[in-house]
Amino acid sequence: MAPANIESILHEQRLFQPAPAFAARARIKSMRELQALQQQAAQDHEKFWADRAREQISWHKPFTKILDSSKAPHYRWFDDGLLNVSYNCLDRNLKDKAHKTAIIFEGEQGDVRRVTYAELHREVCRFANALKANGIKKGDRVVIYMPMVPEMVIAMQACARIGAIHSVVFGGFSAQSLQDRIEDAGAKMLITADGGTRGGKIIELKLAADQALAKGCSTIESVIVLKRSGQTIPMQNGRDVWWDDVVKNVSDQCEPVWVESEHPLFLLYTSGSTGKPKGVQHSSAGYLLGTIVTMQWVFDIHDDDIFWCTADVGWVTGHSYVTYGPLAVGATMVMYEGAPTIPDGGRFWDICQRHKITIFYTAPTAIRGLMKLGDDIPAKYDLSKLRLLGTVGEPINPEAWMWYHTHIGHERCPITDTWWQTETGAHLIAPIPGAVATKPGSCTLPLPGIAADVVDEEGNSITAPNQGGYLVIKKPWPFMLRTIWGDEQRYLDTYWKKFNNKYYVAGDTAHKDEDGYFWIMGRADDVLKVSGHRLGTMEIESALVAHPRVAEAAVVGKPDEVKGEAVFAYVVLRGARPAGGVDEALTKELRAWVTEQIGPIARPDDIRYADNLPKTRSGKIMRRLLRSIAAGEAITQDTSTLENEAILLQLRGKA
Numbered sequence: 342m343a344p345a346n347i348e349s350i351l352h353e354q355r356l357f358q359p360a361p362a363f364a365a366r367a368r369i370k371s372m373r374e375l376q377a378l379q380q381q382a383a384q385d386h387e388k389f390w391a392d393r394a395r396e397q398i399s400w401h402k403p404f405t406k407i408l409d410s411s412k413a414p415h416y417r418w419f420d421d422g423l424l425n426v427s428y429n430c431l432d433r434n435l436k437d438k439a440h441k442t443a444i445i446f447e448g449e450q451g452d453v454r455r456v457t458y459a460e461l462h463r464e465v466c467r468f469a470n471a472l473k474a475n476g477i478k479k480g481d482r483v484v485i486y487m488p489m490v491p492e493m494v495i496a497m498q499a500c501a502r503i504g505a506i507h508s509v510v511f512g513g514f515s516a517q518s519l520q521d522r523i524e525d526a527g528a529k530m531l532i533t534a535d536g537g538t539r540g541g542k543i544i545e546l547k548l549a550a551d552q553a554l555a556k557g558c559s560t561i562e563s564v565i566v567l568k569r570s571g572q573t574i575p576m577q578n579g580r581d582v583w584w585d586d587v588v589k590n591v592s593d594q595c596e597p598v599w600v601e602s603e604h605p606l607f608l609l610y611t612s613g614s615t616g617k618p619k620g621v622q623h624s625s626a627g628y629l630l631g632t633i634v635t636m637q638w639v640f641d642i643h644d645d646d647i648f649w650c651t652a653d654v655g656w657v658t659g660h661s662y663v664t665y666g667p668l669a670v671g672a673t674m675v676m677y678e679g680a681p682t683i684p685d686g687g688r689f690w691d692i693c694q695r696h697k698i699t700i701f702y703t704a705p706t707a708i709r710g711l712m713k714l715g716d717d718i719p720a721k722y723d724l725s726k727l728r729l730l731g732t733v734g735e736p737i738n739p740e741a742w743m744w745y746h747t748h749i750g751h752e753r754c755p756i757t758d759t760w761w762q763t764e765t766g767a768h769l770i771a772p773i774p775g776a777v778a779t780k781p782g783s784c785t786l787p788l789p790g791i792a793a794d795v796v797d798e799e800g801n802s803i804t805a806p807n808q809g810g811y812l813v814i815k816k817p818w819p820f821m822l823r824t825i826w827g828d829e830q831r832y833l834d835t836y837w838k839k840f841n842n843k844y845y846v847a848g849d850t851a852h853k854d855e856d857g858y859f860w861i862m863g864r865a866d867d868v869l870k871v872s873g874h875r876l877g878t879m880e881i882e883s884a885l886v887a888h889p890r891v892a893e894a895a896v897v898g899k900p901d902e903v904k905g906e907a908v909f910a911y912v913v914l915r916g917a918r919p920a921g922g923v924d925e926a927l928t929k930e931l932r933a934w935v936t937e938q939i940g941p942i943a944r945p946d947d948i949r950y951a952d953n954l955p956k957t958r959s960g961k962i963m964r965r966l967l968r969s970i971a972a973g974e975a976i977t978q979d980t981s982t983l984e985n986e987a988i989l990l991q992l993r994g995k996a
């Protein structure tokens with residue numbers, strides 16, 4: 342099970358202690374303070390979380406039950422409490438922070454907009470009233486397909502305010518993906534925009550939405566369209582309404598709908614190793630609590646911080662650390678709609694300088710991409726306000742970590758490498774920056790109240806250091822997913838079956854070192870991480886096979902310096918293989934086809950044609966072999982079962 346790269350990681354010996362100046366004003370100041378919290382959690386797991394929930398959430402009706410495990414692995418937390426997430430993010434900040442900036446928005450063209458808590462509260466109330474006027478009630482599903490503008494946050498918060506369940510679809514997904522997600526969720530409303538901007542280009546959101554709705558989505562009753570890019574788009578009478586119009590004659594006050602702790606706050610679709618993307622369902626109270634405690638523990642958020650998480654709200658990172666977490670703790674955050682390289686590779690650092698960012702959170706792929714552009718670019722900017730850096734989405738290689746540390750953090754800022762997933766709701770394993778010494782490439786230690794471990798095939802804890810195994814969570818935590826929307830069985834099969842419903846199985850492999858530090862090795866399943874985005878190999882294979890000329894396809898990840906992994910597809914055509922394995926026109930067509938079926942993030946970088954695919958005697962595709970070939974490695978696998986050894990040459994592009 343140990344992947345080939347385990348060696349290089351093991352040689353990482355550097356240790357970075359929290360700087361005394363940082364620790365002195367941190368919320369958790371030392372290993373001793375952290376251990377005290379860990380101990381509380383170890384002594385009474387439920388009480389630990391109940392204490393946090395009482396202290397951090399403003400309840401409409403306090404809960405009396407902490408954890409209901411009677412239907413495990415369906416867990417219920419704080420069951421009989423009543424709350425409203427939007428109230429916790431907005432109303433409770435009005436007393437002291439009405440005029441504090443909640444959002445600093447910057448567009449790619451340089452347009453900047455500031456929204457205070459009082460303004461955000463009014464806009465959310467207005468939009469919540471508009472949702473109600475358009476027939477949306479508690480429990481209805483609303484799909485949001487929007488660019489990275491404050492209105493996306495407003496739309497989500499407005500849903501939360503009236504108990505509607507939002508399902509955000511990343512703006513980079515295709516019409517087909519949007520349609521699948523709308524239909525799976527049975528959504529009643531779609532909120533979109535004329536278009537978004539990225540890399541100087543317009544993303545045609547309304548066009549894609551129209552395509553999706555033309556083909557199906559029969560549950561959609563209305564579409565609210567925000568004017569953002571300004572190009573002319575068709576509006577369908579009786580179905581489509583402009584955002585500006587729906588908020589015109591409604592009140593800017595809207596009583597929150599108090600919901601049960603377990604009321605679903607949102608669905609977010611993510612890829613797995615089988616089938617179509619699944620709708621991960623999150624709760625209201627438990628999820629909110631996760632975003633709050635991690636803003637405090639991991640991001641050490643203070644009142645004067647300017648927080649910037651660069652993730653698109655279309656991913657869970659944007660849900661937890663743009664829409665909910667920063668607002669729930671009354672912070673000021675930055676939202677940027679655009680590419681990191683417009684007008685040049687200094688844009689992120691320019692934003693950090695101009696908006697005086699103190700906490701910066703991004704993905705390893707972005708760090709590697711910007712690192713490649715040269716050290717002189719960040720050197721041009723004043724990054725002295727930065728005090729904490731974070732990463733998320735995939736393992737960060739020590740080289741990128743060191744560059745981030747040296748050229749962005751100026752050896753002064755701790756780096757928090759946060760391990761978590763769409764399913765976990767918030768960080769689970771991450772260094773608490775004032776307490777935990779970091780090692781480049783390790784997400785270090787589990788947070789208090791998180792029972793993470795590495796186990797072997799039988800579910801036994803691996804005690805020997807540096808032995809790879811399955812990453813599991815051994816006790817339920819409040820911000821865990823609740824189920825897969827409409828597919829209980831898949832919830833059980835994917836996350837619980839492997840160890841008899843005892844442990845949550847993350848799907849990652851990991852090992853712990855002699856200090857108990859966690860090192861994530863990669864996915865144990867057929868899930869790729871392309872630029873930190875999660876894609877199922879089967880999803881891409883299905884998309885390819887849906888093309889009339891494709892008979893069979895196998896997709897694997899190929900190591901990529903910037904993206905982490907790139908999509909590599911092996912294709913068997915109906916009819917003859919192209920002469921010499923080359924058909925540039927078809928390759929172009931298939932790449933466009935996958936873009937249309939899923940989105941540009943899934944577009945294969947390489948396509949290789951073969952007469953057939955290497956399979957075991959039982960008919961399973963030999964993916965490990967295909968991965969080695971894609972990586973250009975020597976083949977060490979047994980290939981004696983191959984029907985035709987000549988296929989190997991074809992797969993390697995040598996025939």
Ligand code: WT7
Pocket residue numbers: 611656657658732733734735736737758759760761762763764784847848849861863864870873874875
């Ligand atoms: C998968 C979850 C969590 C928000 C963004 C991604 C990988 C995530 C790390 C990290 C190593 C990481 C895992 C995980 N991953 N963070 N710090 N170090 N790997 O959410 O799309 O649900 O993906 O991302 O493989 O299972 P996601």
